[in-house]
Amino acid sequence: MKTNFALRTMVLVLAGAGLAYVGYWTGTHQSAPQAMTPAMAAPAAAAGEKIDPKTGRKVLYWHDPMVPGQKFDKPGKSPFMDMELVPVYADETGTEGGVKVSPTLQQNLGVRFAIVRRAETRESFDLVGTTQFDESISEVVQSRVTGYVDRLYARAPMQRIKRGEPIASLFVPDWIGPQEEYLALKRSGNDTLAAAARQRMQALSIPAGLIAQAERTGQAQNHLTLTSPVNGVITELAIREGAMVPVGMTIAKVADLNKVWLVAEVPEALASSARAGMTVEATASGDANRKYTGKVREILPGVNTTTRTVQARLELDNKDGSLTPGMLMRVRIGAEKPVSRLLVPTEAVITTGKRSVVLLAGEKNSMQPVTVTAGRDTGDDTEILSGLSEGQK
Numbered sequence: 001m002k003t004n005f006a007l008r009t010m011v012l013v014l015a016g017a018g019l020a021y022v023g024y025w026t027g028t029h030q031s032a033p034q035a036m037t038p039a040m041a042a043p044a045a046a047a048g049e050k051i052d053p054k055t056g057r058k059v060l061y062w063h064d065p066m067v068p069g070q071k072f073d074k075p076g077k078s079p080f081m082d083m084e085l086v087p088v089y090a091d092e093t094g095t096e097g098g099v100k101v102s103p104t105l106q107q108n109l110g111v112r113f114a115i116v117r118r119a120e121t122r123e124s125f126d127l128v129g130t131t132q133f134d135e136s137i138s139e140v141v142q143s144r145v146t147g148y149v150d151r152l153y154a155r156a157p158m159q160r161i162k163r164g165e166p167i168a169s170l171f172v173p174d175w176i177g178p179q180e181e182y183l184a185l186k187r188s189g190n191d192t193l194a195a196a197a198r199q200r201m202q203a204l205s206i207p208a209g210l211i212a213q214a215e216r217t218g219q220a221q222n223h224l225t226l227t228s229p230v231n232g233v234i235t236e237l238a239i240r241e242g243a244m245v246p247v248g249m250t251i252a253k254v255a256d257l258n259k260v261w262l263v264a265e266v267p268e269a270l271a272s273s274a275r276a277g278m279t280v281e282a283t284a285s286g287d288a289n290r291k292y293t294g295k296v297r298e299i300l301p302g303v304n305t306t307t308r309t310v311q312a313r314l315e316l317d318n319k320d321g322s323l324t325p326g327m328l329m330r331v332r333i334g335a336e337k338p339v340s341r342l343l344v345p346t347e348a349v350i351t352t353g354k355r356s357v358v359l360l361a362g363e364k365n366s367m368q369p370v371t372v373t374a375g376r377d378t379g380d381d382t383e384i385l386s387g388l389s390e391g392q393k
Contacts, residue, residue, distance in 0.1 A: 001304065004040060007042050007072045007310075011117075012077045012120060014075070015078075015140060016154075022306075023373045026361070032211060034315060042098070042319055045310075046139075047258055050073070050074070052087050052089070053054060056278060057087075057090075059080065059087045059088065059089055059090070059348040060083035060088045060089065060090050060359075061073065061076050061087075061088055061362040062074065062086065062087050062088070063086060063088060064078040064079075064080050064081055064083070064086070064338050067146075068079045068255050072085055073263075074232055075087065078158075079115055083256070088216070091370050092248055094132045098223065099294060099327055100367055101367055102365060103365060106107050106167075106365070107153075107257070109391070112393050113342060113361055114345050114348060114390045114391075114393075115181065115391060115392070115393055116182060116301055116342060116343075116389065116390055116391060117342075117343055117344075117390065117391075118341065118342050118343070118390050119338055119340070119341060119343055119381075120338040120339070120340055120341075121338055121341050121343070121378045121383075122334040122338050122339070123192055123273065123334065123339060123376070124332055124333060124334035124376075124378060125270055125329075125332070125333060125376060125377075126274065126331065127264040127265060127266060127312070127331045127332075127333065128225060128261055128264065128265065128328065128330060128332065129249055129264030129265070129282070129312075129328075129329055129331050130262070130263055130326060130327065130329070131260050131261065131262050131316075131323050131324065131325050131327040131329065132235070132260065132262070132325050133235060133255040133257075133260065133261065134255070134259045134311055134315070135255075136257065137230075137255075137256040137258070138231045138235065138252045138254065138255045138256065139230050139232075139253070139256070140247065140250055140252075140253050140255055141167055141226050141227075141228070141229070141250070141251045141252045141253070142248060142250050142258075143224075143226070143245045143246070143247065143248070143249050143251055144169060144205040144225065144247060144248070145170070145172050145174065145175070145204070145205050145247060146172070146174060146244070146245065146246055146247055147170035147172040147174075147224065147244075147245050148161050148170065148171045148242065148243070148244055149168050149170060149171075149239050149240065149241050149242060149243050149244075149245060150169055150170070150223070150241070151168065151169040151241065152167075152168050152169075152233050152239065152240065152241045153165070153166040153167055154168070154252060154374070155170075155238055156234075156237065157236060157237050158233055158234065158235070159233065159234045159237075160232070160233055160234075161228045161231070161232065161233070161245070161254060162168075162231050162232055163227075163229065163230050163231050164227050164228065164230065165212065165227060166225050166226070166254050167226045167228055167234070167251060168214065168225075168226050168228060168239060168251055168252075169224070169225050169226075170223065170224045170225075170226065170245060171222060171223055172222055172223070174204065174207055174222045174239050175201075175204065175210075175220065176219065177221050178197065178199065178200055178201045178204055178206070179206070179211075179220035179221065179222075180216050181197050182194060182197035182198055182200075182201060182211075182222050183214060183215075183218060183219075183220070185197050186215070187315060198211065198215065199249070206221075206367075207224070209355075210224070210313065213345055226251055226252075229254065230254055230256045231256065231257070231258075232240075232254045232255045232256045233254070233257060234252050234253070235253045235254070235255045236250070236252060236253035237251075237252050238250055238251065238260055239251055239252075245297040255293060257318055257321045257323070257324075258317075258318060258319055259315055259316065259318055260293070260315075260318045261297070261313055261314065261315060261316075261317050262280070262282060262312055262313075262314040262315075262316050262329060262331065262368055263300075263311050263312070263313055263314070264311070264331050264333075265304075265309040265310075265311060265312075265314045266299070266309055266310045266311070266312050267308065267309055267310075268303055268308045268309060268310060269323070271299070271303075271310040274299055274310070274312050274333060275294065275296065276295075276296050276297065276298050277295060278295065278296045278333050278334060279293070279295055279333070279334050280294040280295055280296060280314045280315075280316065280331060280332070280333055280334075281293055281331070281332045281334070282294070282316060282331045282332075283329060283330045284327055284328075284329050284330045285325070285327070285328045285329065287331070287342045290315045290322070292317065292318070292323065292329075293316070293317060294315045294316035294317055295314070295315055296312055296313075296314055296333060297313045297314060297315045298312075298313050299312050299313075300312070300313055300373050304359075306356075312333070314331065322323065341375070341378070341383045342382060342383065342384045342388065343378065343381040343382065343384070344358065344381065344382055344384055344388065345380060345381060345382070346377055346381060346382045347380075349372070349374055349382050351374070355371050356372050356373070356374040357369050357370065357371055357372070358370050358372050358384075358387070358388065360388070360392060360393070361392075361393040370387055370388065371387055372384050372385075372386065372387030372388055373385040373386040373387055377380065
């Protein structure tokens with residue numbers, strides 16, 4: 001009896017242990033998937049959202065780290081390298097298409113920030129030009145009589161000359177007869193005929209100064225000295241000593257240097273922005289500290305088919321005579337009235353050739369590329385026509 005009782009007791013104990021083990025095994029395998037599967041723990045994905053089945057995090061796209069510019073909509077093997085595509089999570093970038101940069105990395109990279117600001121600026125652009133004589137103020141020295149050059153004071157073109165300095169002396173034989181007649185009539189006391197002879201001399205272009213000198217000395221004056229009417233440079237000299245000079249012949253051409261022309265090449269794209277009357281600030285290549293001011297005189301018609309530029313004729317003040325023709329100068333042309341513009345530092349604009357991009361700072365050290373429409377450069381700043389707002393960082 002004792003043996004049977006012990007046997008039944010042992011069977012009941014083993015059965016209870018078995019049932020406990022079966023219950024433990026069943027509970028473990030039914031509850032573990034619900035507790036351990038991230039996809040079940042994560043909220044349901046919205047329409048169009050991509051969820052990483054391993055982590056349950058929202059994925060923006062998958063990419064190959066070796067080719068980060070190529071994006072893929074689903075995981076898989078990289079077509080470029082023998083590796084799996086890596087997901088880019090939304091909570092890592094802050095904003096779609098952006099990236100987070102830690103403050104330490106920003107400092108190491110030398111990242112600087114600027115505020116998009118609005119400022120009053122003048123429309124301006126930089127050009128390169130070459131100085132020329134101002135033909136509008138050049139003077140022509142001509143002979144009004146027939147004579148012979150018996151002395152030439154100006155020896156060659158491009159010689160500097162002052163106002164009143166002699167250029168050439170002409171021997172005029174046709175003046176001798178009328179002067180002798182006038183002097184004889186005056187000595188005879190016939191004032192009426194003497195007056196008529198005087199008028200005849202004036203008609204022959206004998207200067208009043210020579211007539212007065214003939215009256216004082218009692219001798220006919222047969223030499224005419226031609227002088228420079230302005231301070232400047234002799235640009236043309238068409239005679240030599242001993243040559244005959246007919247009536248109306250140009251002896252010399254003198255260019256005034258109080259003002260000079262600066263002919264600048266304006267790109268065809270900016271031709272419509274250059275207008276007569278705009279202010280000019282020029283700097284010579286040889287002396288960057290010296291600045292010259294002036295204005296746009298006119299825009300010359302026609303486009304150079306080789307350089308695709310339009311020539312602008314600028315007028316510069318040159319009272320000190322420091323500018324001479326042929327000098328290369330950097331020119332900044334600006335409008336007289338300022339215009340309100342949205343500006344960012346030029347170094348912040350990344351130009352790819354097809355578009356212009358600015359990195360916009362966001363929250364939590366995030367940065368997002370923004371496509372902008374860039375305008376003209378103003379000093380160290382660039383005008384932004386669209387894509388940014390005032391106050392953005």
